[in-house]
Amino acid sequence: MIDIVLFRQGNIFVPFSDDDLSEALTLSESEALRAKISGAKKIRAYRELCAYKSSCDFIASHAFNENMDTKRKVDCMTKLKLGFTDGVIMDPNGNLHWIEKSLKYENCHQPEAHAFITKALEEHAALCGIFDVDQYLHGLRRAK
Numbered sequence: 001m002i003d004i005v006l007f008r009q010g011n012i013f014v015p016f017s018d019d020d021l022s023e024a025l026t027l028s029e030s031e032a033l034r035a036k037i038s039g040a041k042k043i044r045a046y047r048e049l050c051a052y053k054s055s056c057d058f059i060a061s062h063a064f065n066e067n068m069d070t071k072r073k074v075d076c077m078t079k080l081k082l083g084f085t086d087g088v089i090m091d092p093n094g095n096l097h098w099i100e101k102s103l104k105y106e107n108c109h110q111p112e113a114h115a116f117i118t119k120a121l122e123e124h125a126a127l128c129g130i131f132d133v134d135q136y137l138h139g140l141r142r143a144k
Helices: 018-024 043-062 071-081 111-127 133-143
Strands: 006-009 012-015 085-090 096-100
Touching (some): 111 133
Antiparallel strands (some): 085 096
């Protein structure tokens, strides 16, 4: 399965970027394809969010520690480490709980979300011993 962005040009669909084209070319030329297509108005936000979610999944699959062994835990720990929170609350038992900011698709075009995803991908790449984020993202695409 591949995840690419296309745009419609007349009666044909054209890959949005060279990366999308490369992904599409991994499929056999005569292979029948099944596609689920939806509109994406904020392409950059969509690509960033997909990269971040894939990265969280990848980091969780490596289970660096018990606090990062699921996609949800990686997301939470990354947000806490980078301060992507809306504050803290204390429950009746005296435990602190951080309120995470939302990374919903609608919010990802905001500069703060963009900066968070950029920094998060750098952090995730460093966890894997890779210090070039583009190289890390290329590896994520290959791992799918």
